[in-house]
Structures are given as C-alpha cells and as structure tokens.
Amino acid sequence: MPISNALLSKLKDPSLVIDKALIAGEWVATSDSGKTFDVTNPANGDVIATLPDMNRAETARAIDAAYKAQKIWAAKTGKERAGVLRKLYELMVANADDLATILTMEMGKPLAEAKGEILYGASYVEWFGEEAKRVYGDTIPGHQPDKRIIVIKQPIGVVAAITPWNFPNAMLARKMAPAVAAGCAMISKPAAETPLSALSLALLAERAGVPAGIFNVVTSKDSSSIGKEFTENDKVRKLTFTGSTNVGKILMRQGADQIMKLGLELGGNAPFIVFDDADLDAAVEGAMVSKYRNNGQTCVCANRLYVQAGVYDAFAEKLAAKVSAMKVGDGFEAGVNAGPLITRAAVDKVEEHISDAVSKGAKVATGGKPHEKGGLFFEPTILTGVTTDMLVAREETFGPVAPLFKFETEEQVIEMANNTEFGLASYFYSKDMSKIFRVAEALEYGMVGINTGLISTEVAPFGGIKQSGQGREGSKYGIEDYIEIKYMCLSI
Numbered sequence: 001m002p003i004s005n006a007l008l009s010k011l012k013d014p015s016l017v018i019d020k021a022l023i024a025g026e027w028v029a030t031s032d033s034g035k036t037f038d039v040t041n042p043a044n045g046d047v048i049a050t051l052p053d054m055n056r057a058e059t060a061r062a063i064d065a066a067y068k069a070q071k072i073w074a075a076k077t078g079k080e081r082a083g084v085l086r087k088l089y090e091l092m093v094a095n096a097d098d099l100a101t102i103l104t105m106e107m108g109k110p111l112a113e114a115k116g117e118i119l120y121g122a123s124y125v126e127w128f129g130e131e132a133k134r135v136y137g138d139t140i141p142g143h144q145p146d147k148r149i150i151v152i153k154q155p156i157g158v159v160a161a162i163t164p165w166n167f168p169n170a171m172l173a174r175k176m177a178p179a180v181a182a183g184c185a186m187i188s189k190p191a192a193e194t195p196l197s198a199l200s201l202a203l204l205a206e207r208a209g210v211p212a213g214i215f216n217v218v219t220s221k222d223s224s225s226i227g228k229e230f231t232e233n234d235k236v237r238k239l240t241f242t243g244s245t246n247v248g249k250i251l252m253r254q255g256a257d258q259i260m261k262l263g264l265e266l267g268g269n270a271p272f273i274v275f276d277d278a279d280l281d282a283a284v285e286g287a288m289v290s291k292y293r294n295n296g297q298t299c300v301c302a303n304r305l306y307v308q309a310g311v312y313d314a315f316a317e318k319l320a321a322k323v324s325a326m327k328v329g330d331g332f333e334a335g336v337n338a339g340p341l342i343t344r345a346a347v348d349k350v351e352e353h354i355s356d357a358v359s360k361g362a363k364v365a366t367g368g369k370p371h372e373k374g375g376l377f378f379e380p381t382i383l384t385g386v387t388t389d390m391l392v393a394r395e396e397t398f399g400p401v402a403p404l405f406k407f408e409t410e411e412q413v414i415e416m417a418n419n420t421e422f423g424l425a426s427y428f429y430s431k432d433m434s435k436i437f438r439v440a441e442a443l444e445y446g447m448v449g450i451n452t453g454l455i456s457t458e459v460a461p462f463g464g465i466k467q468s469g470q471g472r473e474g475s476k477y478g479i480e481d482y483i484e485i486k487y488m489c490l491s492i
C-alpha cells in the first residue's frame with residue numbers, strides 16, 4: 001500500500017513519512033523475504049503505510065555497517081559529534097508539527113500530546129549534544145613512585161535498541177542521542193505499531209549529518225527474531241530496551257551468553273498517595289496528568305491511587321468531576337484529551353481489570369465501559385472501594401482507569417505502595433516536610449514525584465529499580481550507559 005494521502009495531505013513536508021527501513025545509509029523498500037506489514041491508524045483502523053518486514057539477515061547487515069562506521073565516528077571529537085546533534089535538535093523543533101502529525105496518526109495520542117512528545121524527545125538530543133563534550137576521565141595518584149594512573153572513557157561500540165509504541169519518538173531519541181554523543185553506533189527496532197516516528201527521526205538525523213551506518217532502523221513484526229540477532233551477534237556490545245518487564249526478562253536471558261550490557265526501562269505500577277494534609281485541588285490536577293496522560297498508556301502513570309480516609313470522598317468527587325469532563329475522540333479533533341487505545345488487546349485488558357474489580361466489590365464512579373464511538377475508544381474511568389485483592393492492585397493496567405484505595409495510616413500506605421515487584425515511579429501529596437522526607441525515603445522506587453504528577457525531564461535520571469529495570473536515561477548519568485572505562489597504568 002502506498003503511504004496514505006490522509007497522512008501526506010496533513011504535512012508541510014511529506015518527505016518526512018518514509019515506508020522504508022534504513023540500513024547502512026540506504027533506504028531499503030523491500031525485505032529479503034518480500035514480506036511486509038501494515039501500519040494502521042488506531043482511531044479508525046485505516047492503513048497508513050506498508051513497511052518491509054525484515055528479519056535476522058537484514059539486521060546482521062545493519063550491525064556490520066554499524067560496526068565499521070562506529071570506529072570512524074568514535075574518532076571524531078566530542079565537539080564534532082555535539083555539532084551534529086545540535087543540528088538534529090534544531091531540525092526536530094523546526095519539523096515538530098509534522099513529526100507530531102505522523103505520531104498521532106500511527107499511535108493515536110492527541111496532537112497536542114504528540115507535539116509535547118516531539119519536543120521532549122528533542123530535549124534529549126539537545127541535552128546529549130551538550131554532554132558529548134563532557135565525557136571526562138581521571139588521573140589518579142600512583143600507588144608506587146614510578147607509576148602514573150590515567151582513566152579514560154571510550155564509547156561502548158555497537159548498540160542495539162528496542163523501543164515501545166507508546167512514546168515512539170521520545171523513547172528512541174533518549175537512547176539514540178547519548179549513544180551517538182558518546183561515539184557509538186545504533187541499530188534500532190521500533191514497535192511494529194509505530195515505526196514511522198522512528199523513520200522520520202532517522203531521516204532528520206541523516207539530514208543533520210549523522211553518518212551512514214551510525215543510526216540504523218530495522219522494521220519488522222518478528223520482534224523476537226530481531227531480538228535474538230541483537231543478543232547473539234558478537235558485534236553488539238549493548239542492548240537498550242524499553243518495554244514490558246516480561247520481554248525485558250526474555251532479553252536478559254538471551255544476552256546472558258554474551259554477558260551483554262543491558263539498559264532496561266521496564267514496566268511500572270506507580271502508587272499515587274494523597275494524605276489528609278494534601279492540597280486536594282493540586283492532588284486532583286496531579287492525578288489527572290499522572291493517570292490520564294497518553295490515555296493511561298505510560299510507564300510512569302499512576303496505577304494505584306491511595307487516598308487517606310479523611311479526604312477520600314472529597315478527592316473522589318473532585319476527580320470524578322474532572323474525568324467525566326474529558327473529551328474522547330480522534331487525536332486530530334480539537335479539544336480531545338483521550339484518544340483511542342493502541343490495540344484491541346489493550347481494550348480487553350482495561351475491561352478485564354474493571355470487571356474483576358467490580359466483581360470483587362468496587363464501584364464505577366465514572367466511565368467503566370467502551371466509549372460510544374466504538375472501536376478502540378474507552379471511557380476514562382474511576383473505580384472506588386478498591387481493595388488489594390483486585391487485579392488493578394497487582395498488574396499494570398496501561399489504560400484510562402483510576403482505582404481509588406482508602407488508607408488510614410502512613411505506615412499502612414507505605415507497606416501497600418511498596419507491595420509490588422515494580423519500582424519505577426511513585427507520587428504523593430503532603431505539605432508536612434517531615435512526612436515528605438520520611439515517605440520519599442521509604443518508597444522503593446527509582447523516581448518519586450512530591451506534590452507533582454509529572455516528573456519526566458531530560459535533566460533528571462529516569463529509570464527504575466526491582467523489576468522495573470536497570471540503568472538511567474537522561475541527566476548527567478545517562479551517557480555513562482554508553483561508555484566503557486579504561487584504566488591505564490604508566491611506569492615512568
């Protein structure tokens with residue numbers, strides 16, 4: 001199928017939509033097998049593009065090209081790499097409207113959110129363009145009179161990347177930028193649901209001067225085969241993965257034989273705690289952005305909302321007033337703040353969580369069923385009277401459902417909040433400074449939002465503990481995941 005005119009007609013620069021993979025600087029229209037797969041618009045099911053369905057042989061060629069190109073790229077200065085990333089940042093910002101349009105059509109999120117994601121992804125490119133010049137080593141006082149010790153930092157080499165559909169630009173940008181900044185080369189495999197955003201980023205990278213072979217994009221529906229090539233090919237030194245914890249475990253097992261270095265940004269089950277002394281209106285605003293951003297399809301979404309008994313009814317009432325006013329619809333429609341879910345399976349999981357909770361005694365305060373628009377649209381939902389025996393307490397819903405749990409004491413809510421294998425993001429609202437430090441230090445999560453529901457920024461270390469992953473993306477820590485330390489001992 002040619003690229004749909006419904007998409008091309010919305011763009012200032014239609015060349016930004018590419019239905020080809022990028023391997024060794026060549027745009028490849030067909031896979032070795034000739035197989036293809038369609039990309040569809042989740043708002044209406046229309047096919048918007050058809051991509052080559054590649055496999056291990058094409059991936060191996062991309063890895064070979066990356067291996068050759070990386071040595072040349074690593075020999076550039078940090079300042080030269082910084083200049084290319086700065087140009088990419090400028091191109092992303094200049095083309096943000098078109099990139100957002102492509103993203104909304106393949107993923108479904110409202111256009112304003114898609115624009116926000118593009119600028120968020122661009123902020124990582126800007127940040128690591130600056131960090132490229134600051135990969136400092138050390139000199140260490142020798143342990144013997146004739147010894148001089150020098151520590152240098154070198155790029156890890158060829159990096160493989162696998163990214164999810166929910167933030168198809170930003171999740172790739174925050175991997176590609178530090179890798180390129182450090183002097184690595186990357187082969188990326190975007191989610192089959194949303195490859196166009198990755199390909200448009202690759203096109204802008206090419207225009208910015210990222211050399212052939214340094215940033216490759218392999219398109220495929222056979223993600224497990226591509227993952228096997230990534231973890232079994234000895235030219236690949238690191239795999240950075242963003243996605244579900246279950247797939248993260250599969251990749252860890254596959255990479256074990258190579259002692260593969262892994263960056264894992266995995267699933268979450270964020271607690272959102274509202275104490276009696278919270279600013280309730282602020283807590284409601286925070287819950288709205290934390291829970292319903294990207295229609296709840298966000299790894300750091302509030303998944304369990306714990307509200308202290310003294311404010312439970314007031315919070316539930318205020319939140320229900322906001323949620324029931326949300327507008328559900330096509331992401332291109334003015335005023336829409338909840339688009340379609342990504343697949344039928346996503347809708348089924350939301351319905352399963354709601355029916356399980358209701359069957360165990362929860363009440364639907366608002367929403368609770370598929371939207372009258374049909375398809376993949378679902379009513380933003382609040383559940384009250386939720387208890388810890390329900391699926392919503394244990395599993396990541398990944399949809400627009402806010403389950404409200406009631407709690408009595410600080411000790412009780414800390415125990416409930418930490419009672420999960422996940423440890424990505426957490427949030428709480430209180431005005432008591434002593435309580436703020438006690439609770440923040442007691443929560444077993446990589447990230448804690450205090451009196452805010454939105455914590456994601458390029459300047460801070462994003463990542464989780466426990467089964468939410470390992471490594472950090474963004475911040476002064478982020479580039480270290482793409483660096484190897486070398487210790488040189490000089491006898492004079």
Ligand SMILES: NC(=O)c1ccc[n+]([C@@H]2O[C@H](COP(=O)([O-])OP(=O)(O)OC[C@H]3O[C@@H](n4cnc5c(N)ncnc54)[C@H](O)[C@@H]3O)[C@@H](O)[C@H]2O)c1
Pocket residue numbers: 162163164165166167171189190191192223224225226227228242243244245247248250264265266267268298299300396398424468469
């Ligand atoms: N921690 C974070 O920063 C972060 C960010 C976004 C999403 N996520 C998590 O991702 C999940 C939702 O995204 P999803 O449904 O795309 O996750 P997913 O794990 O199903 O897929 C993620 C990526 O992995 C690929 N994949 C799937 N099976 C694979 C295999 N066997 N081998 C290699 N690759 C494989 C997919 O094609 C996709 O590109 C949620 O759990 C969410 O919490 C985490």
Ligand SMILES: O=C[C@H](O)CS(=O)(=O)O
Pocket residue numbers: 166167297298299300456462
């Ligand atoms: O899905 C989770 C992503 O990391 C999105 S964000 O970084 O929180 O915007």
